[in-house]
Amino acid sequence: MLKKILASVGIGKATVDTILLNEQLRAGEPFAIEVVIKGGEVEQELNGLEFAIMAEAKTEQQVGDDEVKYNKSVVLQSWKPMLKQTIQPGEVITRQFNLDLHPEAPATSLFGHRIAKVWLQTGLDIKNGIDGSDKDPLVIVPSNTQLAVLDLIESSGYRLFKSDIEVGYVRAQGFASHLPCYQEYEFKPQSRSFFGARELEVTFVDNGAETGVLIEIDRAFSGDGYHSVSIPNHCDTVESVRPYIERLLS
Secondary structure, eight states: OHHHHHHHTTSSOOEEEEEESOSSEETTSEEEEEEEEEOOSSOEEEEEEEEEEEEEEEEEEEETTEEEEEEEEEEEEEEOOEEEEEEOTTOEEEEEEEEEOOTTOOOOEETTEEOOOEEEEEEEEETTSOOEEEEEEOOEEOOHHHHHHHHHHHHTTEEEEEEEEEESOOEETTEEOOSSEEEEEEEEESSOOTTSEEEEEEEEEEOSSEEEEEEEEEETTTEEEEEEEEEETTOOSHHHHHHHHHHHHO
16 A cells, blocks of 8 residues: 555656657658656556657746846647556556657757757656656757758858747748747858848748748848748758848848
C-alpha cells in the first residue's frame, strides 16, 4: 500500500523516455520517434501519451510604465495518442510513432550553429499518478528555399547578426502565419552607408507549397519599410530566388 501511495505522488512511478529516430529535421516533413515506458515499483494503469513541440520565444509585458521582456515556453503542436494498458513493475513497453512537423516550425540550426531552442516534450498519463515527462531538443534546419534566401541576402552585403523566436503572428500581402510565434533573422550591413540600411529583418511563413518572405528594412532617416513576396518552394537555389528577393532589397 505504501508503494502505491508513493507512486501516486511521483515516487517509484513509471517513467517515459523518447528517442528521436531522425538526427535532423526539416519543417513540413515527417519524423519518427520511439517511446520507451518503464514500469515503476507498483502496477499502474496507463491512460495515454501526449507529445508537444515546444519553443522558447521572446515576449513582453507592460509592468507599470515599463515594458518587461522575457522568454516563455510556447506550444507549437501537440498530439494525444491513446495507450490504454496496465504496466507491471519493471516492465518495459516500447512504441513507435510518426509525427509531422509543421511547415512553419522555426529552425534551430543554421550551418551547424544553434540559433533557437525547440524541443519535443513527452508526457505519460498515469491513472492516479503524476505524469512522467521527457524533453528532447530538436535539430531543425531551414528549408532549401529559406537557405537560398539567406545566402542571397548575405551575398548582397549583409551578415547575419542573430535569430530570435518571438511570440505573435505575421501577416503580409498574400500570406499569414498560424503558429503562436514566428522566427526572425536579423542582418546588419557589412559596410555602413550614411543613407543606407541600418538593419534588415527577415521572417518566413511556409505553407508547404510557397514560402512567404517578409523583409523589414530600417533605413537611416526614413524609418522602417516592409516588403513581402511569396516564393514557390521549388525555387531552392540562390539564382532561382534572386528575381523575388533582389527587388525587395533595392
